[in-house]
Amino acid sequence: MNMKEADRRLTLIKTGNIEKALSFVNQSLYEESNIKLDEEYRINYLDTYKIYRYEWIKMRLSDLRVFFISKEGDFHFVPLAETIAYKTIIRYSVNELCNDTENIWQDYETYTDRLKKNDLNFMHTKSRFESLIQALEQKGFDDTHPILIDDDNRILDGQHRAVWLAGKYGLDSQIRMLRLYTLNDDKFDFFPFERIPRDSRVVIYGAGNFGEAYIRQLDQTGYSMVAGLIDRDADRWNREIKKRQRIECQHPEEIKNFAEKYDYIVIASRSKKHVQDMKKVLDDWKIDKEKVIAYF
Secondary structure, eight states: OOHHHHHHHHHHHHHHHHHHHHHHHHHHHHOOOTOOOOOHHHTTTTGGGEEEEEEEEEEEGOOOOEEEEOOSSSSSEEGGGGSSHHHHHHOOOOOOOHTTTTTSSSSHHHHHHHHHHTTTOOOOHHHHHHHHHHHHHHHHOOOTSSEEEEESBBBBEEEHHHHHHHHHOTOOOOOEEEEEEEEEEEEGGGGGGGGTTTOOOEEOOSSSSSHHHHHHHHHHHSEEEEEEEEETTTTHHHTTTTHHHHOEEOOGGOOOOGTTSSSSEEEEOSSSHHHHHHHHHHHTOOOOOGGGGOOO
């Protein structure tokens, strides 16, 4: 896909012709003869991405980041070298030389159990990882079955292939990967999981696209409870969007009625000016600044 076509499809998306633009790009990606995608991953994840462009790019493995859930249940993105999978592959390589592979999987299985308890990533299992290692050792890495990354160097698919490559060739190795540009690939589209403790009660301030995305992510992950939603145009939300999100939006001045029903207020906006204005509204209502979370 050339840049001109990609820009035209992005324009289509931004002007509301989303289905037409996205279906073309996804279909184009699936039909590329030099790209082999995991069918299970495609059906369960890739089909939901709003892709408007993709390209091949060479990346150092050490520059990649991977989704991680801590023992406490907090969500993070961590460097590849800090993942349980990478530590497992290093341990596997060392112990294989000594013909002792019995005790290398404990941490990995503990981590996959943690994922399952949080209803996350059913595709990670010990047996799949072992089978992948054996296949890679026999046949090597084929980049037509690519590691998929987003615009922030986060791995979308292929973490285990990446850690195998890092274990075999080193973290500084450069590997050809497939970068997907999506409408969800900038930081403002992601709820600030790393700044909010799990099971917190959260009020979302901002009922635009980002506010709706935050609510959807919290609903899908069960990470925190949405205690409320506020926006100066609350009527529009309640008229147009409430039916699909099942939460009522209130005007900002209603925050005083929430009292002790929330732990944090998360501002959902990518505009620095809007964030400052929203912070001022909260400040006028004497809201504790420590409870206000924003990207600016």
